[in-house]
Amino acid sequence: MELICPAGTPAAFREAVDAGADAVYCGFRDETNARNFPGLNFSREELRTAIAYAKQRKVMTFIAINTFMRAGQETLWHQAVDDAVALGADAVILADFGLMAYTVERHPQQRLHVSVQASASNADAVRFLVEAFAAKRVVLPRTLTIADIARLANQIDCEIEVFAFGGLCVMAEGRCSLSSYATGKSPNMHGVCSPASHVRYRQDGRELVSELGDYTINRFPAGEAAGYPTLCKGRFDIAEERGYAFEDPVSLDVMDHIDALRSAGVSALKIEGRQRGKAYVAEVVSVMRRALTAGAAERPALVSRLKALSEGQKTTTGAYEKRWR
Amino acid sequence: MTLPLAITAPLSFVPLVAIESVVQRVFARVIAAHPGLFDRLADHAAKRYAFLPSDLPIGFLVEPSVRRISVHRKERAPASDARMEGEFVLLLALLEGRIDGDAVFFSRDLTVSGDMEAMLALRNALDDCEIDLPNDLARMSGPLAPLVRRAGEEIRERALGRVLKEETSQWN
Numbered sequence: 001m002e003l004i005c006p007a008g009t010p011a012a013f014r015e016a017v018d019a020g021a022d023a024v025y026c027g028f029r030d031e032t033n034a035r036n037f038p039g040l041n042f043s044r045e046e047l048r049t050a051i052a053y054a055k056q057r058k059v060m061t062f063i064a065i066n067t068f069m070r071a072g073q074e075t076l077w078h079q080a081v082d083d084a085v086a087l088g089a090d091a092v093i094l095a096d097f098g099l100m101a102y103t104v105e106r107h108p109q110q111r112l113h114v115s116v117q118a119s120a121s122n123a124d125a126v127r128f129l130v131e132a133f134a135a136k137r138v139v140l141p142r143t144l145t146i147a148d149i150a151r152l153a154n155q156i157d158c159e160i161e162v163f164a165f166g167g168l169c170v171m172a173e174g175r176c177s178l179s180s181y182a183t184g185k186s187p188n189m190h191g192v193c194s195p196a197s198h199v200r201y202r203q204d205g206r207e208l209v210s211e212l213g214d215y216t217i218n219r220f221p222a223g224e225a226a227g228y229p230t231l232c233k234g235r236f237d238i239a240e241e242r243g244y245a246f247e248d249p250v251s252l253d254v255m256d257h258i259d260a261l262r263s264a265g266v267s268a269l270k271i272e273g274r275q276r277g278k279a280y281v282a283e284v285v286s287v288m289r290r291a292l293t294a295g296a297a298e299r300p301a302l303v304s305r306l307k308a309l310s311e312g313q314k315t316t317t318g319a320y321e322k323r324w325r
Numbered sequence: 326m327t328l329p330l331a332i333t334a335p336l337s338f339v340p341l342v343a344i345e346s347v348v349q350r351v352f353a354r355v356i357a358a359h360p361g362l363f364d365r366l367a368d369h370a371a372k373r374y375a376f377l378p379s380d381l382p383i384g385f386l387v388e389p390s391v392r393r394i395s396v397h398r399k400e401r402a403p404a405s406d407a408r409m410e411g412e413f414v415l416l417l418a419l420l421e422g423r424i425d426g427d428a429v430f431f432s433r434d435l436t437v438s439g440d441m442e443a444m445l446a447l448r449n450a451l452d453d454c455e456i457d458l459p460n461d462l463a464r465m466s467g468p469l470a471p472l473v474r475r476a477g478e479e480i481r482e483r484a485l486g487r488v489l490k491e492e493t494s495q496w497n
Contacts, residue, residue: 038443
C-alpha cells in the first residue's frame with residue numbers, strides 16, 4: 001500500500017519526502033483547498049520547486065483542489081486545475097462534479113482522484129465517478145467499517161485510499177454544516193473548518209475555555225488534554241449530563257488494522273494533517289513507513305509513540321471498527 | 326523543561342536595555358538569515374505578537390511589519406494582539422519548528438490567546454523557515470563561530486531531549 005502524506009508548507013513537504021512518503025498531498029494558498037488556513041499552503045512557484053524535489057526522489061505529488069466552486073467564481077477553481085496540470089501534479093484530488101467535468105474535458109490525460117469531500121461511500125456513487133470522469137482513485141469517508149470497504153472494493157473498478165492516522169472527521173464529509181452554522185464559513189465552500197478568525201481561548205480560573213463564534217465549545221479542567229475547537233468535538237449539556245454529543249477530542253489511528261485494510265482491497269493509506277507542523281509530518285511519516293514494513297507484533301510499540309501528537313492525546317479506530325450500530 | 330533559577334533569577338536584576346540589546350542582535354541576525362520569514366503573514370504582519378516564557382520574569386513583543394522585537398518585564402507587558410505562553414525552551418523549539426505546536430497545545434504545555442488567525446499565520450510562517458539558532462548565532466560570532474555552534478547544538482539537544490521526554494511521559 002502507498003503512504004500518502006500531508007504538507008502545508010514547503011518545509012513540511014521536504015520532511016514528508018525525506019521521511020518515506022510515496023506521495024505528498026498539498027494545496028494552493030487560496031479557497032480551492034480544504035485546508036485554507038492563514039500562513040499555510042503553496043504559491044505556484046513553491047509548488048513547482050516542491051514537485052521537482054519530489055520527482056528527483058521518485059515521490060508523487062497530489063494537489064488537492066477539493067472545495068466546491070462558487071457560482072460565478074468558477075475561474076479560481078478552473079485556474080487551479082490548469083496550474084496543477086501545468087506544474088506536473090501526479091494527480092489532482094477533486095470533490096466538485098463540475099470541476100471533475102472541466103478537468104476530464106480540458107486535461108483528459110490528468111490522473112483524477114476523488115476527494116473525501118465528495119463523500120462517495122457506495123458502489124453506485126463510485127461507479128458513476130469512474131464512468132463519468134475517469135476517476136482512478138476514491139478517498140473514502142471515515143464513516144465505513146473495514147467490512148464495508150471490502151464489500152465496496154469488490155464492486156468498483158478504481159483504487160481505494162483511506163485515512164489511517166490523524167484528525168478525525170466524524171461527519172459525512174463534504175456535507176457537514178456545523179462550522180458554517182457557527183461561523184458562516186465551512187470546509188466545503190471556504191476550505192476552513194472552525195476558522196481561526198472565530199476561535200478564542202481564555203482561562204477561566206484553572207479551566208481552559210475554547211469558544212467558536214458565539215458558542216462555548218469546551219471547558220478543559222487543569223491537566224486534561226485539550227482538543228480542537230470544532231463543534232463535532234464539543235462538550236455540551238445534554239439533559240442532566242455534560243458530555244461529548246458526537247465524538248471526544250481524539251485522533252484516528254487504524255495502524256493495528258493494516259493487514260485487514262490490505263486484504264479489504266485498500267491501495268493507499270492517508271495521513272491527515274496538512275495544518276500540522278513539519279515536526280508532526282516528519283515523525284508520523286517515518287513511524288508509519290516503519291509500521292508498514294514491520295510485522296504485526298511490532299506495530300503497536302511503534303505507533304504508540306504517536307499518541308503524544310494526537311488531539312486530546314487519545315486515538316480511536318473510529319468507524320473502521322464500528323461497534324455502536 | 327523549566328530553566329534553573331540560576332539562569333532565570335538574575336534576569337530580574339539585569340537592566341532591560343542590556344537584555345534587549347542582545348535579543349535585538351539575535352533577532353536581526355535571524356531576519357537576515359531568513360528574509361522570507363514574515364512573507365506568509367500577509368496582513369497579519371501588522372499585528373503585535375507577545376511571547377511570554379512562563380519560567381522567565383521577562384517577555385518579548387514582536388512587531389513583524391517594522392522588524393522589531395522589544396523586551397519587557399512581565400508586570401509591565403505592553404498591549405499585544407496575540408499571545409503565546411510556555412516554557413522558554415518550548416518556545417525556542419517552536420521557533421525552530423522542532424516540535425509540533427498543536428501537540429504542545431493539546432498537552433496544555435502551551436497557552437495561546439488573542440487573535441488566533443494571526444498566531445496561526447505566524448506559527449506556519451516560522452514552521453516553514455527552518456530557523457537554526459545555533460547556526461544563526463554562530464554566523465554573528467566571528468572566530469568563535471565553531472564554538473558557539475557546537476555549544477548551541479549541545480544545549481539544544483539536551484533541552485529538546487528533555488522536552489520530548491516530558492511530552493511522551495505524560496501519556497505513558
